[in-house]
Structures are given as C-alpha cells and as structure tokens.
Amino acid sequence: MARTPSAAPRRAARRGGCPRGARPRLGRVIVPRLQTSTRARYVAERLRVTDAWGSLTQRAKRLARCPLAAEDEAVEVGAEAEATKEEAVEVTAAVAVAAAPVEGAVEEQPIRSTEAMEASASALPAVGAAEAPRSSGSTAKRRAEEAQAVEASASLVPAMGAAVAPPSQCTEATATTRAQDQAQAVEAILALAEGAAGAPRSRSTEAPAVAFAAARHEVEAVALARAGVTSPRPSRRAGEYHGVAQARGQVAAPLAAEVGELGRHVERKMAVTEPQAAPRLGPSSSAPTTPAQAPAAAAPGQGLAPSGAGTLPPVSSKALVFPARPGYGTVGRRCRVRANHFLVQVADRDIYHYDVAITPESNSRERNRWILTELVKLHKPHLNGRLPVYDGKKSLFTAGPLPFKSKDFLLKLTNPDRANQGEKEYNVTIKDAAKIDLYSLQQFLAGRQRELPQDTIQALDIALRECPSARYVSISRSFFSQAFGHGGAIGSGVECWRGYYQSLRPTQMGLSLNIDISATAFYKAQPIIEFALEYLSLRDTTRRLSDLDRIKLKKALKGVKVVATHRRDKSIRYRITGITSAPLNDLTFDQDGRRVSVVQYFKQQYNYPLKYTHWPCLQAGSNSRPIYLPMEVCSILEGQRYSSKLNERQVASILKLACERPAQRESSILEVARRNNYDSDYYAKEFGIKVTNQLAMVDARVLPTPRLKYHDSGKEKMCNPSVGQWNMINKRMVNGGSIRYWACITFSSSLHPNVTGMFCDDLVSMCNKIGMQMWTTPCVDIKQGRQDNLEASIRSVHRQSADMIAQQGPKGLQLELLIIILPDMSGSYGRIKRLCETELGVITQCCAPKNVRKGGKQYLENLALKINVKVGGRNTVLEDALNKRIPLLTDVPTIVFGADVTHPPAGEGSLPSIAAVVASMDWPQVTKYKCLVSAQGQREEIINNLFTEVRDAEKGIVRGGMVRELLLSFFKSTGYKPSRIIFYRDGVSEGQFSQILLYEMDAIRKACASLEEGYLPKVTFVVVQKRHHTRLFPENHNAREQTDRSGNILPGTVVDTKICHPSEFDFYLCSHAGIQGTSRPAHYHVLFDENGFSADALQTLTYNLCYTYARCTRSVSIVPPAYYAHLGAFRARYYMEEEISDRDSSVAASRTHDQSVIVKQLPKIKENVQEFMFYC
Template identity: 35%
Template sequence: MKHSEAGPSKALPPPPPVVPPSFVPVKVSGSNRTPMARRGFGTKGQRIPLLTNHFNVKLSSTSDHFYQYSVAFFYEDGNPVEAKGVGRKVLDMVENVYNSEMGGKGFAYDGEKTLFTVGPLPGTKLEFPVLLENLSTNRTARGGISDEVDTKRARRPPQSKSYTVKISYATKIPIQAIFNALQGQDSEQFSEAVRVLDVLLRQHAAKQECLIVRQCFFRDDPKNYIGIGGGVLGCRGFHSSFRATQAGLSLNIDASTTMIVRPGKVVDFLLENQNVRNIREIDWIKAKRTLKSLRIKSFPSNREHKIIGLSVKPCGEQTFSLKQKNGDSPSDAVEITVYNYYAKHHRIEVNQSRDYPCLDVGKPKRPVYIPLELCELLPLQRYTKALSNLQRASLVEKSRQKPRERMNALMGALKQSNYGADPVINSTGITISTTFTQVEGRVLDPPKLKFGSGGDLTFVEPAKKITCWAIVNFSARCNVDGLRRDLRRCSEAKGMDLEDAYDVIEESPQFRRASATVRVDKMVENMRKALPGPPLFILCILPERKNSDIYGPWKRKCLVDLGSRTQCIAPTKINDQYLTNLLLKINAKMDGINSLLSMEHLHSIPLVSQAPTIIFGMDVSHGAPGRSDVPSIAAVVSSRNWPFISRYRASVRSQSSRVEMIDGLFKPIAPDQDEGMIRELLEDFYLSTPRLKPENVIIFRDGVSESQFNQVLNIELEQIMAACKFLDESWKPKFMVIVAQKTHHTKFFQTNSDYNVPPGTIVDNKVCHPKYNDFYLCAQNGPIGTTRPTHYHVLLDQIGFSADQLQELVHSLSYVYQRSTTAISVVAPICYAHLAAGQMAQFVKFEDMSDSASSHSGSAAAGAGAGGFNQLPKLHERTRSSMFFC
C-alpha cells in the first residue's frame, strides 16, 4: 500500500497490576447544553472545485407568517373519518367549491390533520359540507358479489358520500425564523417554518399522483422500475428537503428507491412471488398474507378495491345468497356459486379461477368475492416485507448510479416536478434554482501507515503463537484440506505463528436437518471429544452465505460458554486475497495489530498523544421495522493501550425496543457500585494503560438525527460524566462529542467528470450549517456508484482542537479499521460499535435470553432490562476484552 513505512515490530507495554479507582457516589445533575458554534474552517489539503445536489432557494414572501390550522373530517352522521387517503380528495373539493369562503387562499395539507396557508384565512373556525363521489367502494350486491359486475347497477350514477370539514386556527409561524436561522441566529421556530415548505412539496407531488414516502416521491413510470425478483420492483424516485446552509436556504434533492409490488394481473404476481410455474403450485396460505391490504382494479368496471383476504372455497364452490327479482317485488334468495353467477348473469367464464380461491374485497362480516383473473394490482403499492438476500443484492447492483448519471437523474427530477407551476408554492415567494451549487472541497493527504518488518505484507504486531485451534465444518462443500494448507502458508507470509489446525470436525449427516441450536450443540459435543481442551480459536465453515441460522447460536456458544474466539466463513472462491482478508480478522480477534498510524506509533497525534485520551464509539442496533417484541442493542467500544488508538473493546446491552438513546451508560445500584457500560470501559482503559485515567474523552456517536443532538448532550453525555465522577469525584476530564451521520442526502460531484470525488475529500463550507460546527468527509475510495460522504457534527469540544487538527484526526480514524488497510467511510470506533451491536443482536434473534444472564459483556447479572426484555448473556472472561466483533 502507498504511504506506508516498514519498521520493527514493538510490543505494547504489559498491563499494570490491578489498582481499582476509588468509588464515590455522585448524583446525575441536569444540564442544558446545545451544540457548539463553528470556531473556524479547515485549510489543509489540495483545493478542488465541486458541485453538490443542493439547489439555492430564494424566499421573498409578501406575508410575515405561515398560518397553521387543524383540520378534521366527519361523516354525515357526525362520526369522525378514520380512512386514510380521503382527506386530500375532500380538501380538493373544498378548494374548488369554497374558494371565496377560503379568501381565495391556497393551502398546503400534510395528509393528516394539519394544513398551512400563507397569510390568514377569513376566520378562525370554518366549516364546510362536501359531497364527494365515491368511485371506489366495496359495496356488496345481492349478498356476496361486488356490484361493479352488475350491469344494471353499473349504469347508475356513482354513489356519493357527504362529509363535513372543520378547520380551526392553531398557531402562526413567522417566516422570519428562516432568515434568522440563515444568519446563524437561534430560532426555535425554524424547523416549523421549513416543515411548511416541505409540506408544500409533498402536496405538489400528491397532485401529480406520486407515491409519497415521507420526503421521497415516486412516479408511476416503467422507466423508474428495477426488477429484483419475487414480484417486487425497486421504484426509483427522489428525496427533497429544505436545508439551512452557509449559502442560504437550499433544496437538497437526491435519488431514492423504494420497494413496490409489480402491478398487473394478480395471478402473474403470485407466480413470480412464490417462484412457481403454475397456478396449481401456489401456496394459498402464503398468498393470503402477501395480498392482504393490497389494492386492485377489477374488470370490467375498473373499480378499485382493497383485498382483505381470500374465499374459503374455490370459485367454483364458493356460494353466496343472490336475491331474485320478480317484477318489482323481490323473491326469496337463492344460493349460487361465484363461478355460475358470472357465467349466467354476465356471460364471463372464469375458467382459470374456477378451482382456486376468490379475492375477498368486502368487510370481515360481509365478504365480497371477485375471481382472480378479473383482478389487477394497482401501481405504486409499497412492498414492506423483508427482502431475500438475492433480492437485496440485485437491488444494490441495479440501483447504483455513476456520478454523472445521478446528476442527470436529479436534474430531470427537478424539471419534471415543475415547482414553478404550483400556485401555492408561488404564493410563498419561493424561487428554486435549476443549477447545482458550487462548493470548494479539499483533498487531505492519506495518513502514513506502519506495518511489520516485511512492509505492508506483514502485520505490525502478529498475534501470539496460536497452538490449539480447530476447524469445524457445518456440511459446507469446501476443500477443507486446501484451506487448511493455504491458510498456514498465508499466515507465515503475514508474520503470524499459526500452527496446523489440531483437527477438522465435520458435522454428522443425521443432524443436517435439525434445528440450528441442536446442530451447534452436537458440533460442540464432537469438538470436545476430538480436542484435548477448549480451543483458543475456531474457524467455522457455514453452509450458507449471509444470514445462516447457525451463526447466532454458534457465536453465542463460543463467546459465552466456551471462551473461544471464532471466525465464521462461507467461501465460494478461496484465493490469496480472500485468505489475507480472513487473516486480518483473525489477527485482530487474537489480540494482534495489523497496522498502525505512523503518527500513532511516533506518539505525534495532536492533543491525543500529549495527554491520556480514550475514544468511544457508540451505536444502537434495532430490530426489523414493526418488531416491537425485539429489544434494541446498544454498544459502546473504547480504545485501550494509550497512546495507541487502534485497539478497542466493547460493552453491549439490550434496552427497550426502537429506543435510540442509550440508557445503560451509568447504572449506580449501590453507593459504591455502578453497573454501567462506561465504568466497565474506563476500568479497562485504566488497566490497559499504566494506571492512568484519561484526561481527554472523545465520543463518536452514530445513528442520531439533528433533533436528538440535545439529548446526546444532555442525557448521554451527562451519564458519561456521572460515571467518571462516580469513579473519582476529583477527576475532571475534558470531553469532545461528535455525531456521524451516514443516512443523509448530500452528495458531491467533480465538474465534468464520470469519477467520484477523490478519497480524503472534505467540505466545510457553503452547504454546511450557518452556525454549528459540521463538515462532510469522503474518506473512502468509491469506485462503484456515487460516494456517500459522512456528515460529522461537532457538538462539544472542551479539548481545544483546531479545525485542521480535528478534521485530520477524523480522517486518520477512518484508517485504523483492522479489517482493512485502506480507509472506510466512517471512523473505525463507530464501525466497531455497529459490528458489536449487530453480532450480539444475533444472540437475541436465535435464542431466548436467560433471566439470570448478565446485562452486558462484562458485569454481573442485572435481571430484566428496560422495556421488560431480558438481558444479554455475559461473555466468557477469555473473550470479554477481545475484539470479538472484528
């Protein structure tokens, strides 16, 4: 690798004797910290002109305020309207019929219970009756057939429904709040004012019949569709949001993709979704779950309906009561099958559907049946179920866009949106530029790395001799003997002393179809019989790539019960590059160091090398969307062996589902006992460093939005400070808090280039916040797609870094990731916290957690955790302080 230097390996100092710090009980006090203001701009690096997907917005409103109103909808009988989607139709009618009563004002409706106007409406309370033609009802005809197939009914005018709309004044929002924020002034109402502008864009997209997913808009256009299999399409669209920047108000537009079901015949969708060739092979129980709540269009009337289920019997056997007419007087009802009804009354023979269920589009106690072949799925219906591995891989591959391609797509989306034609948007005085904003970037030099005496081919500090280790194979088709031989050969080249594996334990064939936990238990039994004692390391060969159900139970068994460090693989092609990447992970897990920053080795990192410094990385892993029964997993990793910053350990806990703030940082349970994560990590630092407490504490936090910054400063930081005081009340370290955001929509492009921005590109001007201290960094090389920069927000700095010192530190921390010898997209401590939380989450996914298990990887049991969830198991003492997550 370039920019490296070779040198003799030097062992880190041995840990000092255990001298635990004193414990003094301290009460957590309240605080009211806010993010710090920018102190200056960086100057280092080669300057480079860039474009960004921000479009300048000019705002020259003739009104002083946006006015906010609450809106409620009621049926004719006075009951509130709960159905989603009716609000926009009703308000469109209000706008058309009662324009004069509304003072001629247009409005922006958020799709729920709020609307906004520029300037006030004529009154604070308004009420309008609305008659809305109901063109897509689920009315039943003659007991069990949708009335759209009844030719007599079809000739009647569509049913209408009466609504009452009540609009009441709520508050007013000063437009000046936007201008104040752009000038760097604090303005609590800025987010409310910008929300109005965002709602304007949402409403404009709704009128263009787009699918709206928060601030993302998707059009029904086959050119936007990406087939990923299983009847699922990726639908390309765009995200738009207003941002306050140093260059003024801007509209940030970015490409976005959501999953939708493939529109068209229901039968064709089911065949593709279940990967079967014939309708006879369809699993109808699975089909019922898949189709529920999807909307269809039925023929020949083109009416729309929502599916609530399937008929119990096939179309040729499913009966319903059909009322007969004899002149003007009805006669007794007769039972008739759905198939015979269509054949006799409408001359439609639904032979394809005769032996299969009908769609039920009625209500739970009043079914309405339509044969499958007369139904088509409507476009732009979101697919919210989890994607398979193949679907996910296909989506990633097909949705990539090169920089120039993405720029063209964004420009096309802006033109197609045609915001200038919207009268409500025009009434605000908004003018949106049609050109990308120009910014100046700087390309930082990559930090020099130190490897072993053999250059970048050898590890700077190989793990100690690995003697008793084993290979286990869970029925994977793999040349184990070749892997065993080549792994030893490559380890010697890297400077590792890896003896030959003591044994290879193959899974017994009779257990291949057993549950994952049984397979793991049987493998451990066989391993104990074959080995003289617990192995130091186990190489596990899994039968499937990605999400193998064996992974979670196996990791838990090794890390918790056996105390063995383990690496799982599922190789498809084994070559030297594959083995090198594998050895990077193994060496880090076995306490080796693959590479160091040269300035780390020379103790020349500004401020960090001059005083004992601990670096934390913090992240929270959540369960799948909608799974409130699965706890969230919080992880904190911390650096050890100061003055080095390349080795870390982790503390992990479960907490209430979907909660982003970490609540286990400080947990005093007695006057002299703290069960918190920070105490565990601080003691580890104290013991891995010659009895030194850190004078500087640098915290990198991942996964929080701007609205949660104050919580990070006033809840999480307060816990960390309290944990420090609990250890020693006289100890007053300096703190720095930095939030890293990866899920944002700012991209950078080189002018007239098909290539991504160079690695090390940093931007802290124009599109950054007008007041607060933030910057964008593209540390990684992005050869595929369009590089996503990481957005760093410096919330607090008591240490006193200059802009250049801090930006170079963040850049350097992107190079200390032990699984790679090049830069990654975010600082290594955050990446490690993400890996630790994800790996421990596998324990929750595959096994019930014991009530008596420990709350994290290092302290005593704490019982049930927040939200009623049992706690994570306690890691074995031999794996607790390792980089098991690497």
C-alpha cells in the first residue's frame, strides 16, 4: 500500500506549530539547537517561540469552537497530569528566575501569583465562543500581548535545588537550554489550554480555569525542572510556590480528569459537520475519485486513542463511556407490542453488603448455599432477625444492618451427600463490606448517571432469586424443575427439562424483571449400565467395551453424581472422576496388608455378586486414593445438567420439545410469574421489592421493506419482498458466476447412479436458469467414492480433473467446483471441508443424500444461490445501494466488518477458540464478504489477531492482522480506501463490553495507522446479541395485520424505547419472519460511534442489510456480516484435527485457559478459496 504525502506538516509549518497527532510529548526538544554563540541568535529563537505562541493561541481558539477536535487533547491532559502528579509534589522551595536578561528581549517577569495564573487561565476562549474578527490595526497589539504572555510563561522555571549562572556567565549551552525549556513550557501549557478550552463549564464556571491552573503548575514544574536548570539564589516567592505546588499536586490529576470527562460529554452532544476529501491508498492515478468523501481523521470519543495520533488510550475499561442515545427513531409504521419484562418497584431503603469466607473453601455454590442456610437457621438471633440473601460465593446482602461488623461462626454439620463421613466443621466469617443506597440506581435509571451501580442491581437480583434457588435446580440465571413439565427423552441417555430464565434489568421504564421460558438437557436418572448402553448404542452386554467406547463413556460421565445402591441400609452419593482402563475382574486394592479383588470384596462384604465383571469400573476420589464403584451398583442422580455438546438428533429433538408459538409462550411466561407469586416471596418483602404481574406494553415501529435489484435480463428487475420473503421466479441473479470446470463425487451407497446423474442435470439447469453460466457436463465422469477411504477418493477425482483440464484448457486453469454427495452416515462433512479448502484448494458444495433423492425446486434454487456466491457471483443488491441513497454507507467508501468468536464445547480439553472476521469487498453494493480466521486461547473472547506486530531479524517490524489484511483486500477489490468503518461484533456479553471495545478498537486504530500515516477512518462499533431473553409479542395475536404466518411480530419491527437502556444507544430489531416457535429479535448496542449515526439511520441500514444474505431468499435474524463471521468461525472448527484420548478426556470441563499453553494454529486456507465466500 503506497503512502500519499500528508498535508499535516505543511499546515503545521504555516501555523507555526506541530502537525496534528505529532505534538511532542513532555520532555522532548522542539526548539533546534543554536548554531552560534551570539546573543542575537538566542533572541531570534525566543522571538520564534513568541510567534509560535500566537499561532498556537489561535489553534486553541479553533479547538474551543470544535470540542470534538479538542477531545483527544483533553484526555491527554488528564493522562499527563496523572503521570506527573507524584513528581510535582516533590518540587522543592529552591525556585528561581531561570533566565538572564538578554539584549533585545522583553524583560522577564517574576513568578506570578496563583490568582494571576488562574485569571490568565480563565481568559481562555470558552466553548463555542466566537473569535473576534481581526483588523490590520490590531495585529501589532496582539503580537505584543502574545509576546508578553509567552515571556511570562517562560519565566516560570522552577529548579530542583540548584542555580542559574549569572548573566555574565550565560553561555551558548545555557541559552540553548533556556530556549528549549521555555518552548517545552509553552507546549505543555498549550496542551492544558486546549483541554480546558475543549471542555464545557461544569458545576462551577471556574472549574476549567482551576483545573488548567492547577495542572499547569505541575506540568511546568516537572518539564522545566527535568532540564536541570539551576539558580544561585532562591526567589522571594519560592516558599509560596512550593506550598501551592504541594496543594495543587493533590488535586491536579482528578481535576484534569474532570476536564477530560467534560470534553467527552461535549463530544457526545455534538457532531462534526464539515466533510473533507478522504485520501486514497496508493498512487493518485490508481484509484478513481468519489464524490463527497468523508474525513479520514479520527474523531476522539470515549477516550480511545488512535495509534500514533498523539492521544492516549485509556488504561482501564472504567474510563470508557458508551455513546448516548442520539434520539428515538421515527421511520416506519407505528404499532405496539408486549415484551416479557415485568415492572419492578423497590422501596427506598439501604442495603448492606457483607463479605463471606467459608473454611474449608468450596467451589460449589450448592454446598456454600447449604452451609449459609444452616447458619441462618442455627444463629438467627445473632442476625437481628434479618433474612440475608447469598450469591453462593463471597457476597451476602441484608435489608438492614447486622449487629456486628465482623463475626466468626463455627458450624458442625452433616452433609446429606456424605452421611457416612459424619459431622464436619465449617468456619464462616461474615464481615461488613459496604452500605448500598438506591440513589445511584435512581439516577442511572433517570439517565442522569452513566455508570451502572452494579452492586445495587446484584443485590436486588439475588434477593429475587433466593426463593427459586431453594425450590428448583439453578443453572446460571435459569431454574429448572419437573414441575414445569417433562420435556421428554432426546436420545443417548439425555432428556429435556423445561424451566424459566429470570434476570433483573435496568431499562427506560425503570427496573424490569425479564422472564422467559427455557429448556436444556439433563442426564436421565437411570442405572449407569442402562445409560452406557443407550449412550454407546450397544445391545450386547456380554462383550467388553472397546477403548474408543470406554473413552467416550469416560468423557460423558466425568463429574456426574451417582448414588451407590449396593447397601440396603443407606445410599451413598459419589462424584465420578474417571473410568478404569482395566476391567472390573482385574482390579484389586490393599485391605489390612493384603490384596483383595473388587469382585471378591463386594461378595464378602455386601453379599453382592457382580455380573458385569468384564466391563470397566467407575472411579471416585483421587488417583492416589481411588474409590472403585462397579457400574451395576450405581445410578445417576436426578437434576444434573448435561453439558457436553449435543448431536444433531438431540438438538432437533430439544428444539421440537421446547418450541412454542408466540401466544402459547406468552401464556407460559405469565404462568411462571403466577407460580412464583412474588407478592408472597418473603425475601422480596424483606428488601421492599414489588413485581407487577403483567407484561410491559411497548411502542414499536415496523420499518419499510427495502427494494431488491435483479438482473435486467429477467422478467422482474425489481423485487418487493413480502413479510421478509421472496422467490426467484422470473428473476435472474444480478451478477451470475461462471463455471467451466466442475466435477461430482458421491459417497452414498443408497443412491442409484441414475438418480445422481439426474440431480446434477437439474442443478446445472437451475443455475443457468437463474443467471449463472455453468457448463452442462462435468470435466470428468461422476465418481463413486468409498466411505472407508473418503480422502483418497476425493484426491483421486481432483487429480483426474486437473489432468483433464490441463489437456483441454489454457495453462493455469483448475477445478472450479466439486459437488460432493455425502455418505449416508454423518460425521464426514468436516473432514471434506478441511481437505478441500486447506489442502486441495477447491470450492465444494456438499449435499445430503436424502435431499438429493427428494430434489425439489426450492432445494435446487437454494443450492444455486450458494454456489453462485462461492464462485464470485452476486445474487441481489439493494436498490438504494446502487443508487447511493443509503445514509452513512453509500456517500463515501465504506467497509462493513463482522466478527465472532466460537468456543469449544465444555469438556473438549485443550481445543482453542476460533475467531473469524469478515469484511465487505464491494462498494456501494456491500454484498461480497471475505473471511479470515484465527485460533486463539481457549475461552478467550477478545480477538487477539486483529492487528499484530512482530519483530523479524531480517525484515524488522512486520505488521499484520486480520483487520489490516481485509483493509488491503478492500482497496485491491474496489480501488478505494475506506473512509468509514462499520464494525458488527457478535458473541459479546454485556459484562465484556468495555474490555472488548478497549482492546479491539485499539487494534482497529493501529491496523489503519499502520497502512498510512494519518489514516484514521471513522469507526462505528456495534455489538450484536442474539443470546438474550427478550421476546416481543403482538398486541393482538389474532390480528393478521400484526403478525406473520407463524403468529410472530412482523419483520422490521424495531423497539428503542421502554425496555432498552436508560441512556445508551441500543435497540431490538426483529428482521426476519418466524418459521416455528417464537422469534427472537436481535439486540444491537452501539459501543463507539464516530460517524454520528442517528437512530433511524443505523436501524434502517441494519435492517436493509438483512435482505442481502446470500444463502436464501429471506431476510435473516441478524445482520449478514455478523452471520457470515459466525459461519466462518464454525467452518474453521472443522479444520482442527479431532483427537480423542484418555488425556483429553481427563481435562475438567471447568478448567480455565492456561495462558502459557501455545495455541496450535489453524491450517492456512488456500488463496483461491479464501478470495470467495467459501463458508456459505
């Protein structure tokens, strides 16, 4: 990527200052060294500094009129003041005038009083103040005033206990040092001036001036003292200055931070309105020009700093402030919907937070909760009659103070799960932690406070969960019980349980309780032998288990609680830690100094003859002290969640059992609320919580459906989708792909060769009918592959095709498409994709045998749509995109990103997480997306490969990363460099917002800056959430104009009121038509926005993009770039080799990622595959 010359240095030279983003940091020299020893040269340097001061003063005034431009300077002020705070306090009393009289120079002034400094600071231009028009007559006066100001500023040269040489001894070195020191002081003061000027007045109109004056003391003192300039005699005002410095040092940093916060407040309220031409990547002759390009400079925002821009990124996620809502949307037909949110009212009373420490420690919330429950029962008088609520870990809350600050309780309890172990002692320490009032929560809900009082929300949420936790099986924020109805078996020893999700949320209408119906998989309560037969699909119990079956069973049962039933007098519970590799009849243990077999022990001790002695044994306890449990004497306890990955059949079963149409789901939610009866919940009463029993009624809008453009050769050139759907009848793809060389191989033994041949003919016919150009015959005959030798069969047909193409066509051509009919048994899809995309470099289209046999127009049409984009075609585009009528998308070159991270299922050992990033490669159509994938540490949500810098011994610093590579690809594809970035990020929970934005936005900035100096396109960062529990129901389930055919709300329904965030920019959008069950709207939350999107602009853009999804003729539920990133991440999961071993299966599902483990990288996708949408 070639660089274009930057105009910033030229503009800086004209105004006598430094280029934007290159202002020297504290301690750097900005005045050139003197080349002569004459005093005239010294005077010239000082006059140059004086002139620079005048120009920089005008710059400060301009920044005052544009708080957005001053924002990053304001943030830097806070950072610099914080960094120099400690040093400033140590300024000694030996402060002196650090300049000698020089011929022709203005006489230096003594150190001014604090009042004078604050007065000069308050004279800085206020935000929005107009600059007075200049006249030629005032120029001399202005220059004289500026010269006096810079002289006064330069005179503030405190020293660290030494002296300045007398005038007669003023050498070139001291003169140079003085000039440098003065220039540094001017530059430091200017930074503070810009920060203060860019901030509005706070509660006191003097706050910016005070902050400026206080921080200036510190920066001036340290900057000039570091130079080592000394003085022979202390100033009369040295003591005064020392006292001021100490006092100001205590407040400089927080006041300067307040200035930065005020600047961010202004930035959220205003927007840049002056568009500039965006520079292009590469030589000026290589890229076409575009009209009205947006500026590529960085707007500050939320304290995030672009790389190399001269601003400091926040060092903590606490410094981030997300954009405020820019207003409510107005586009679309108004309607009303019901949301599964119940209004919550809380009495205005204090809540007390206590820390809990239990010895011995336990990671089990269930056990900790049992201990605290017993404590409350036994020591109720010591708790002042309070009903505490407990989170199962470290926090306990009460609705009033306990009669102690800290107290230890000694309990002797018998665990019902370990009745044979007798009593056990537990020491519980309850210690006062904090008093929580509701004022902050009230301010937050009213939109007058931006920081969420998380401790208050946590306390109230735990109070509402206390009763259900005692009655039901609690999993995260959901509760399950057979009382909610038995879902039914879903296969492999697993069954579906129904329950509900509950969470307290801050919304615009106040606190609301979000309740939704949930369903998840549980182990079926049954004997272990029956589970093993069902899980392994076995019938014969007389045969020994193979090593593979034993390892599978070990992974499935690890951590499961069982009850041993071989003792008639009592049942004992155990947690399985493993399965022995040896069969039961080979196991022995020491008893009274002699070896005893497990089979013999059970016969003698319990008169229990074991039958399945050829099967392995369950193991409890540790490896050093194992407890052997024969499978036939153990049964799985009820109420244990099955956390392993479900197979396709199980997923289909659980979806079918949990599926409810909207009216039925709404009734089920109301039934949960009725059953919980919050009015009689004694914990809710204790904390003064009242929950309404009706769903919230919410104002909504249905956005207009976009028009789609198809090829002019079709009968229908334009399409108006109806209720989120359309078809390809009388339409042709807007850009049909071309396929000359293709082949087909089938691995299905149940399909007759004639059926396969007819299917290929029909598929080719459909592709050509709707706009593609596909050769009617394959380059080699259709092949029958062997299921037991899948990879060799594919390599063979690929090699034969390559040989045939080499004979027929020009040099360099290769197989363009391989159609693969999958084996009758599942499990081969991932192997095929890994082989073809990372080794052979060929695009594939896999087809299930049942679909090939059934055929059908709709199936063939969907296959043709997928094949077209895989070979570089384009199915349809938005009419408004072609006509450049989409705000903040088609006005200037814009790239749209999507990103997602997929994690391995629980218990999958050391498999890494996979990050995928896609980006649009066409503009203004925004339909083609290139995908890059990367492996990273297990369970790491932050994408760590967005931008990378590696030091190479030969090449030096090598820069890379997925964002950087995609930006280069966009330029290569379109000829433009993007002036705007829209980044949709999927898979992020609310608790990760700050962390994700802090690191990933920094990576995006660095990736842009690494391509070209000063290249900082404006970024909008939006999180897409699909795994939430908000559901929207039509106001009237029987009104046809309010529902689609499935009974769900209409596609395009958007909500940004009442149930949304009190002050931040978010909305719910149902962009798809429901098929079965209740539609879940996507939740979009804007974390960063330099482009100044209005609510209507972002909602409409997001909804319109949902009609450009390539794989079907339907609008989809989440914006396509996020959808594509999801597909890309899951595709890359297949690239990881599956390894099943005892070592993998012994890794606990709850193990966190070890940062020291080297992540195995993914195999590289072939370039000819990666250039297209291979993941579709």
